Amino acid sequence: MPVIDLATTPLRELNSALHNIQNGSNDLSFEVVNPRGSHSVAVGIDAPVTVDVKGSVGYYCAGMNDGGSVTVHGSAGPGVAENMMSGTVVIEGDASQYAGATGRGGLLVIKGNAASRCGISMKGIDIVVHGNIGHMSAFMGQSGHLVVLGDAGDALGDSLYEAKLFVRGSVKSLGADCIEKELRPEHLTKLAELLEKAGVTEVRPEEFKRYGSARKLYNFNIDNADAY
């Protein structure tokens, strides 16, 4: 297994190696040591590689991941797994702002807390946060699922489109056009699937509340102007 020490190896070499996986290669598992808060660690992966980052990372770790499995054995800075297409990203610690921003697919698991704007403009990604999330999370969320085992901050789901939000704890406030919705059987099934994938045990889907779009702001109506 290649071990890349970012204390001595330029970031460019790491990402270039991840982008140049040859068909049939046996070196599909990478270990990254001494990340020391580096930005853009393991970005643009487009092959089924496994990357274990031993430490905390800066901005945009695993950005645009397409098929890789990235685990950060530490915390992640802003924009972790931004615009992920597919694959899995696991953060053992906390995540900063914009976790999973605009993600289109794959699964992002944050075992600690996530800061503000978690899942902003999400477009199909599934995000499971074991702890709490900050304000303005899932802002303009288009599709995908955001599952929060803890609490959500202010203005959850503001200007939400079709993303589905599940929160087990309290929600400080809901954003414009976001409402609590019925938790139907298909949602319980999906929740159970996501919890299992995220390694969550001893938590039942029935413990969550579902939030989604009231769809009142989908087409501009002057009578709704106060909502903006």
Added chain:
Amino acid sequence: MSYHNPYTPPRKSATFDDYTLAEIRRAAATGIYDIRGAGTKRKVPHFDDLLFLGASISRYPLEGYREKCDTSVVLGARFAKKPIHLKTPITIAGMSFGALSGNAKEALGRGATIAGTSTTTGDGGMTDEERGHSQTLVYQYLPSRYGMNPKDLRRADAIEVVVGQGAKPGGGGMLLGQKISDRVANMRNLPKGIDQRSACRHPDWTGPDDLEIKILELREITDWEKPIYVKVGGARPYYDTALAVKAGADVVVLDGMQGGTAATQDVFIENVGMPTLACIRPAVQALQDLGMHRKVQLIISGGIRSGADVAKALALGADAVAIGTAALVAIGDNDPHWEEEYQKLGTTAGAYDDWHEGKDPAGITTQDPELMKRLDPIAAGRRLANYLKVMTLEAQTIARACGKNHLHNLEPEDLCALTMEAAAMAQIPLAGTNWYPGKGGY
């Protein structure tokens, strides 16, 4: 002798003119602001207010049909492994599939390719047709991130991080429900028929320090191959240019308020942003102050219509220009051929700007399958190529007259200004003087 009051004609207010009165009535009747496409329609100081001096005893010209005047430009050589090489400094600005029909995007790609220049995606992602018909394609990275994916990022020739545009600095995209067809909805991952009011800020960065990190990420994802442009609306050109350079941009794209949009509020288009003419010198000054002029390229857009405009922008220090509205006109937008239909829509050829409604008789700003068919992408691409070639020839004609063997050798010294306003904005002496406002010495 009886006294009769002499006739005094009715006097209309300059402040409350007919258009203003009509707008007040329209607002009162509908309860909503006017939304439209294109750029500002108000008259602002522009390239028309500058003239070239031409050669004289102290400057000798080049022969028009004999001596070479180079028009090529290289964009993005600062950091990118694969900079962009263009035959002409006139590029096609970003316009989205969604705002424009697939045929229109294809026509832009075809025309640009024939002319040896680049075209640009927009707020809606990259289509296969567009990629296939564009030899050099710039992929916009916008706040909405509609259609953004790493495969398209890698098959682009350059990446343009869009911070703002001249028609609406500080505003996001707007694509109303009537243009959201199945294909557009699918590319943008949104339900069909809803209004798409794109975000005005990027979702995962704010400010120049974050932008630097974002640019690093894009470079890492694309293995440092692609030039990275940063596009800003004409608002604070000195600082925006300096900050874009500091953040690591290879190219700065600066769009003045005459630059068009697919749709936004009329009040925004007409009242926010600076004229293109006022943007260029501060941006060039920022590049010069940083020692980066000609190392980081400056692309100017917003109201470029002719080779004269191109030459003037370049003389003021730009490396290239981009055209949007003019390119649409070249492929058939607002063509009098469709006058009868424009009349039915309550407008006239040359004034049609309800691009957001999707009813464009010319088949350009629409997703209606029947209207789209009206635009032949091959013929329209040919028209655009002709237009680009004419503009290039015009710019060469002027450059030769000024004794320049490359368009980039044009310089402010080749110009004079017709008005005080233009003189001040462009820092070009008023014709017949050696002075412009702000220079001192009067």
